[in-house]
Amino acid sequence: MKILALEFPPVSHLFEWPDFAFEGTPLAMNKTVLIYLFAFALTLGLFLLAGSKKGLVPRGISHVAEGGINFVEDSIVAQTMGPDGKKYVPFLTTMFFFIFFSNIFEVIPFIQFPANARMAVPIAMALMVWVIYNFLGVKNQGFFGYIKNSLFPPGVPKALYIIVTPIEFFSVFIIRPLSLAIRLWANMVAGHLLLVTFAVLSATLWDSTYVGAVAPAAMLILMTGFEILVSFLQAFIFTILTAVYMGGAIHPEH
Amino acid sequence: MLSLIASTISILAAAVTEGEGLKAIGAGLGYGLAAIGPGIGIGIVVGAAIDAMTRQPESAGTARTTMFLGIAFTEALALIGFVVFILLLP
Numbered sequence: 001m002k003i004l005a006l007e008f009p010p011v012s013h014l015f016e017w018p019d020f021a022f023e024g025t026p027l028a029m030n031k032t033v034l035i036y037l038f039a040f041a042l043t044l045g046l047f048l049l050a051g052s053k054k055g056l057v058p059r060g061i062s063h064v065a066e067g068g069i070n071f072v073e074d075s076i077v078a079q080t081m082g083p084d085g086k087k088y089v090p091f092l093t094t095m096f097f098f099i100f101f102s103n104i105f106e107v108i109p110f111i112q113f114p115a116n117a118r119m120a121v122p123i124a125m126a127l128m129v130w131v132i133y134n135f136l137g138v139k140n141q142g143f144f145g146y147i148k149n150s151l152f153p154p155g156v157p158k159a160l161y162i163i164v165t166p167i168e169f170f171s172v173f174i175i176r177p178l179s180l181a182i183r184l185w186a187n188m189v190a191g192h193l194l195l196v197t198f199a200v201l202s203a204t205l206w207d208s209t210y211v212g213a214v215a216p217a218a219m220l221i222l223m224t225g226f227e228i229l230v231s232f233l234q235a236f237i238f239t240i241l242t243a244v245y246m247g248g249a250i251h252p253e254h
Numbered sequence: 255m256l257s258l259i260a261s262t263i264s265i266l267a268a269a270v271t272e273g274e275g276l277k278a279i280g281a282g283l284g285y286g287l288a289a290i291g292p293g294i295g296i297g298i299v300v301g302a303a304i305d306a307m308t309r310q311p312e313s314a315g316t317a318r319t320t321m322f323l324g325i326a327f328t329e330a331l332a333l334i335g336f337v338v339f340i341l342l343l344p
Contacts, residue, residue, distance in 0.1 A: 011340065011343055075315065075319060076319075079315070079316060079319045080319070179330045182330070182333055182334065182337060183326060183329065183330055183333055186333040186334075186336050186337055187333065189336075189340065190333075190336055233322070236322065237322060237323075237325075237326045240319065240322065240323065240326075241323070241326060244323065
């Protein structure tokens, strides 16, 4: 595809990686799978290493892990679920770190691919969240109570339920998991496209003029910093929305 | 002049019959239109959050969390537009 006389790779080339092991089987490996395995190992390793070190004052890796747990507990769970949410802190912390590690590969040199720019794992995590919050709702409010509280929000005039109930049904049971997955995925796709655009632009201008590459290269560095922020923010938003949905299922509105 | 108009028309006609050019225009316009509403919405959300934070700095943490939630919900519309843009790209 030619844009502004630049040879821009087709979008599918940026996101679809060839298999390099176990081709043709369901266990086929490509770059995305490998990044997910790395992210999984990093999350597991961080907490296993931090947990194995005993001591009153956390140092080094334990400090990082405790900081992460405190962050999730104070700014996600305490704000959305209250004291009842304390037992979900491990789940939410794991989720936060896994998403963050798989996102941050977007800016790590020579890897530079956000694994969440493929839809499979975001949608799987969103479906997992869907199952969890529906289960928590049924467990805490009873099946009919949960349906009543989520489809018939209190404080609405009776006649308006004709409009409100279908909207609530769509938004709670269908739009929530979809938007959760699409938000993470589309943000990562957009970030990757942005970085690729400026990288292609800088390379082409360097080849032709040398001087012209200064502006896009500066922009590339700026955008790399921005993408670090975005990959953190998306992990944060995914986790906090999970906590909000779970909190809503545990404590219904009165 | 006439020949220029004629050639433009023939190029446009070729684009219409091929469908590729129209697709690209549609994708670009679609994303641009989808970004207007969320742009205004995020502006309102962040503005109100800054208002709240400066009036009551002690509750800045809650305001910030709620602000990110509001941004996330508003941004979803722009992202759906972006997804349509990716899907429509020739």
